[in-house]
Amino acid sequence: MKEAWSAYRESTTTRAMDVVVMGGGPAGCATAIALARRGLAVAMLEHSCYDTPRVGETLAPECRVPLAALECLQPFENDRHLPSSGIASVWGEDHLYENDFIFNPYGHGWHLDRCRFDAMLAHCAADMGAQVFAGTTARRCDAVSNGFEIEAERRCGGALRLRSHLVVDATGRGSSPLPGAQRCVVYDKLVGLVGLVVPASSQEDSRILLEAVSDGWWYSALLPGGTRVAAFMTDGDRLRGHRHDLSRFFISRLSEAPHTRERVGATPEVESLRLVAASSYRHRAMHGERWLKVGDAACTYDPLSSAGLLKALQSGLDAATAIEEWFGGDTAAPARYAARLEQHFFAYLGTRSAYYSREMRWPASPFWQRRH
Numbered sequence: 089m090k091e092a093w094s095a096y097r098e099s100t101t102t103r104a105m106d107v108v109v110m111g112g113g114p115a116g117c118a119t120a121i122a123l124a125r126r127g128l129a130v131a132m133l134e135h136s137c138y139d140t141p142r143v144g145e146t147l148a149p150e151c152r153v154p155l156a157a158l159e160c161l162q163p164f165e166n167d168r169h170l171p172s173s174g175i176a177s178v179w180g181e182d183h184l185y186e187n188d189f190i191f192n193p194y195g196h197g198w199h200l201d202r203c204r205f206d207a208m209l210a211h212c213a214a215d216m217g218a219q220v221f222a223g224t225t226a227r228r229c230d231a232v233s234n235g236f237e238i239e240a241e242r243r244c245g246g247a248l249r250l251r252s253h254l255v256v257d258a259t260g261r262g263s264s265p266l267p268g269a270q271r272c273v274v275y276d277k278l279v280g281l282v283g284l285v286v287p288a289s290s291q292e293d294s295r296i297l298l299e300a301v302s303d304g305w306w307y308s309a310l311l312p313g314g315t316r317v318a319a320f321m322t323d324g325d326r327l328r329g330h331r332h333d334l335s336r337f338f339i340s341r342l343s344e345a346p347h348t349r350e351r352v353g354a355t356p357e358v359e360s361l362r363l364v365a366a367s368s369y370r371h372r373a374m375h376g377e378r379w380l381k382v383g384d385a386a387c388t389y390d391p392l393s394s395a396g397l398l399k400a401l402q403s404g405l406d407a408a409t410a411i412e413e414w415f416g417g418d419t420a421a422p423a424r425y426a427a428r429l430e431q432h433f434f435a436y437l438g439t440r441s442a443y444y445s446r447e448m449r450w451p452a453s454p455f456w457q458r459r460h
């Protein structure tokens with residue numbers, strides 16, 4: 089990181105902006121960078137100071153394209169994330185097979201330090217001219233004539249009030265302060281138990297490992313710094329009766345996953361085990377009067393796709409184009425943006441269904457039945 093994050097935390101009270109972006113994950117940052125490059129006055133509010141763990145560690149090779157379009161490829165490549173050579177899967181059959189990125193026209197992928205990645209994007213937004221407020225939570229977002237008034241709470245104390253012509257909701261899966269935009273279609277009950285483990289051996293296999301089991305699937309990947317993320321993905325109702333001791337449940341489910349067990353050990357020491365929502369959903373409205381949703385705030389993809397970050401970056405770029413067109417008088421541009429996002433989402437649902445249909449070893453399992 090180029091400089092301490094606090095450099096962008098200068099205190100302000102009231103500002104008039106063209107656009108306020110609520111949420112500074114990859115989607116919010118991509119939107120803010122692309123808008124600032126177009127010369128619009130943009131403020132981005134981010135709840136965290138990029139100092140707490142985030143899920144979503146694998147960056148697909150295709151992300152080179154949006155990162156280059158955002159002029160962030162060079163700072164990203166300077167940032168020492170771990171190259172990933174491909175995916176090893178135990179899916180639909182008992183043995184391991186490989187899908188090497190060597191055949192991918194964009195080259196290898198990466199395992200990320202997500203905090204560092206998101207903070208790098210936020211620095212790029214600030215360098216591009218966006219006003220970035222880290223440690224700032226948007227609490228209210230009220231429609232007023234010609235725009236919105238946004239009220240935010242600052243971690244360092246005090247409130248921040250902004251006025252803008254247009255608002256971008258990039259708050260991810262969390263609850264958004266945007267009024268009247270919360271109805272969504274949820275497609276499954278997927279959750280993830282995600283932990284960090286110290287690898288069982290010093291082997292440095294940089295491939296992602298996917299391993300299907302009777303009531304879900306595992307993924308594991310090496311992270312920068314030598315730890316490994318391991319996640320058990322299952323349906324939320326499968327955790328009934330285990331919520332009081334998720335660590336024990338997590339380790340017990342390893343018994344069916346010999347390849348994952350080989351990587352992380354049979355009884356690994358698990359750090360910061362977290363239960364996270366991972367369902368696929370789409371909001372019924374992805375845009376409205378003077379607002380748009382980007383990234384996971386609009387729709388979410390199954391982590392199996394490893395495409396959530398790509399979608400976040402691309403939707404941010406695409407939203408910025410629509411916003412520029414809207415400021416230029418093309419009032420239909422946000423609707424066209426939302427239609428494109430929805431079209432991608434339905435294509436993703438088809439791919440997801442095809443992928444889950446390749447696993448037929450447990451026909452009586454509710455987890456797999458729900459996906460066939």
Ligand SMILES: Cc1cc2nc3c(=O)[nH]c(=O)nc-3n(C[C@H](O)[C@H](O)[C@H](O)COP(=O)(O)OP(=O)(O)OC[C@H]3O[C@@H](n4cnc5c(N)ncnc54)[C@H](O)[C@@H]3O)c2cc1C
Binds near residue numbers: 224262264384
């Ligand atoms: C278990 C799991 C594993 C995954 N693995 C992968 C993977 O390997 N590869 C991949 O590509 N994708 C993966 N994903 C998906 C990926 O993490 C998301 O698609 C991606 O993070 C979406 O980016 P975003 O910017 O839309 O949302 P987020 O990354 O969630 O960012 C939202 C931001 O908004 C901030 N925020 C929220 N509310 C407010 C508020 N009121 N005010 C201010 N700020 C606010 C949050 O602090 C956060 O920084 C995974 C998801 C899960 C659940």
